[in-house]
Amino acid sequence: MIIKGLQKLTLLDYPEKTACTVFTGGCNFRCPFCHNASLVTRLNSEEINEDDFFSFLKKRKNVLQGVCITGGEPTLMPDLPDFICKIKELGYLVKLDSNGYRPEILKQLVNDGLIDYIAMDIKNSESKYSLTAGVPDLNIDKIKESIDFIINSEIDYEFRTTVVKELHSPQDIEDIGLLIKNSKKYFLQSFIDSGDLINTGYSAYTKEEMQQLLEIATQKVTKNAYLRG
Known part of the structure; x- marks a missing residue:
């Protein structure tokens, strides 16, 4: 598989686990506030050899508990x-970050016992989903299918929304409850300007x-809602 980046240690990405994070390239969304624009648009030419990655994992078996796979959108990778x-x-737990737009892949991975934890992005309320995802003809039914599957499965999971002042209103947060x-x-994650955005002109809400x-x-x-970051 094409690996576009590797964070060798994270104490944050996999809840309550020490892990590394693997980055894939390419995405089927174009969220204008995305903080990994070079990965989404495949402008990042860096690649990590898969054999080198697995050599790294073998050496870290006594240190790491899990591997986080993020992107981009990992479910686009045919060899995932x-x-x-x-x-x-190798005995590692696997956490997958996904936008949920390929429910058939999520179902396959979960039903085959390949995933231990899913973090699915909820981009916005249904009325603003297409705008926030940057996909004019977005099929919201695919999002709903993934949500329903995750909630009704036995997989450990979380939903999360990156909150951008120009895109998310208090009413939108309330309406996400319908999904x-x-x-x-x-x-709820506060927007951060990484300097590697698809578009500019976005800002974060204050802590208050x-x-x-x-x-x-x-x-x-x-009732199980939290702030992150």
């Missing part, structure tokens, strides 16, 4: 299942404003 199988054979009502875990949005999420989305 085989890649994960190799990781699992993921009473879900197990929901995180994020706390107010969290109160809305706790009341209207799930």
Whole structure:
């Protein structure tokens, strides 16, 4: 599989686990505030040899517990299942980050026992989903299919929304509850300008404003709502 980046140690990406994070390239969304634009648009020419990656994993078996696979959008990679199988054979837990737009792939991975944790991005309320994902003809039913599957499966999971002041209103946070009502875990993440954005002109809410949005999420989305970052 094409590996575009590797973070050798993270204490944040996989909840309660020490892990490394693998980055894939390419995405079927074009979120204008995306902080990994060079990965999404494949402008990042860096590649890590797969054999070198697995050599790294073998050496870190006494240090790391899990591997996070993120992007880009990992489910676009045709050899993702085989890649994960190799990781699992080494005894690692696997967390997958996904936008949920390929529910058939998520189902395959979960049903085959390849994934231990899923973090699915909830881009916005249904009325603003297409705008926020940067996909004019977005099929919201695919998003709903992934949400329903994840909630009703036995997989450990979280939903999360990166909150951008110009795109997310308090009403949008409330309306997200219509998509993921009473879900197990929901995180609001404040937008951060990484300097590697698809578009510019976006800003973050203040800490006080994020706390107010969290109160809305706790009341209207799930009592298990939290701030991250």
